[in-house]
Amino acid sequence: MTASTILRALRGRLLWFLDDPQIAGEAAHRFIADGLLVVENGLVKAAGEARDLLRTLPSEADIVDHRPHLIMPGFIDAHIHMPQTQVVASYGAQLMEWLNRYTFVEEQKLGEQGHAEKLSRFFLAELLASGTTTAAVYCSVHPQSAEAFFAESQRRNTRMIAGKVMMDRNAPEALTDTAESGYRDSKALIARWHGRGRQLYAVTPRFAITSTPEQLAAAGRLAAEHPDCHVQTHIDENRAEIAFARELHPEAADYADIYRRHGLLGPRSLMGHCIHMTHNEWQAFAETGAVAVFCPTSNLFLGSGLFDWAQARRHGVKVAVATDIGGGTSYSMLRTMAEAYKVLQLQGQSLPAFAALHAITRGNAVALGLDRWIGSFEAGREADVVVLDAGATRAMAHRMETVRDLAEELFVLVTLGDERNVAATYVMGERVGL
CATH class of the missing domain: 2.30.40.10 (Urease, subunit C, domain 1)
Known part of the structure; x- marks a missing residue:
């Protein structure tokens, strides 16, 4: 030696x-x-x-x-929000009200000097204490939030996927970028961090409600220019959210079609929630290889609904599992799988222990396309x-x-x-x- x-x-x-x-x-x-x-x-x-x-x-x-x-x-967590560590356990609201009353208020603080660094240190320490060594992470709209996160992850030598949120409407002014600035800032972060050590980048339009068609098109350009980067966003979480997204994008056949039209559905696309999916949307995921990300504690806490894993399997859609802090209520992937078991039980589906532990190790690694490295x-x-x-x-x-x-x-x-x-x-x- x-x-x-x-x-x-x-x-x-x-x-x-x-x-x-x-x-x-x-x-x-x-x-x-x-x-x-x-x-x-x-x-x-x-x-x-x-x-x-x-x-x-x-x-x-x-x-x-x-x-x-x-x-x-x-363990591997396929969907989690670094800015929301102080939003966990915020009382009594469903998705859209919860975002406006709690999440957007907290996320504005990441524009303050030193706050992103503080949250990143806490966040990564908490993940590691829970046995989670890799996660797909949403930062805030501020480029410095992603800089702070990647710098802390690099210091700890953890393999992480992360991205600056892109958001140009239906959010406080302090939390919005533009189609052009979101594209430019994301591209600069990709150049600086993607593939540096163990860091990987995800193009991160928050969801169709907070991005104009122009911004979604810009995100699609980023995905096309950097095909080895991930894409992460939200879809079909809450019925009011779905109705609003359809209203904002009337040209699309359904929610999935909004993303598909802009080049955001593909084998590296991590689509959070997928609760109220139509047959055509499941088909679109199967055809493009998009990943459905199951967030059981968040779905229960926000009253969003029950994820249908059996339906995903019938359509041949890859599934990953995630905590979705801060709508989710635990950083622990073990706690997350305990709630996943209950969600499936309510639908007459089973989740044996071996399947649960596979899901949060090799299963998530395969879904995220990282199984050649981890899992x-x-x-x-x-x-x-x-x-x-x-x-x-x-x-x-x-x-x-x-x-x-x-x-x-x-x-x-x-x-x-x-x-x-x-x-x-x-x-x-x-x-x-x-």
């Missing part, structure tokens, strides 16, 4: 996914009761039985024993890792006394778990302070 080589091995119960368990069944996951994850210079070198790999390590390797805890790839423990992947204590709370430890097998243990973890179950988080093989 050379002086520049950093070799670390994490020992514990390894669990990761090779495929979707709803398709591949038992063959979808790999579980090793006494496993070793070997990390070299931030990348997975090997994952296997501890008894086999321990004897291959040099004496100077750093071996960290996390037994009996569970070691998994870091599993295959050799060469970036070693973003969460270590989970399934008995971290008194109630969970009590329940675990009667658990009979791994599937039941994991279901308890998904149903009752949250950030308290995170024993450690690693970014590129380096443990972060929680």
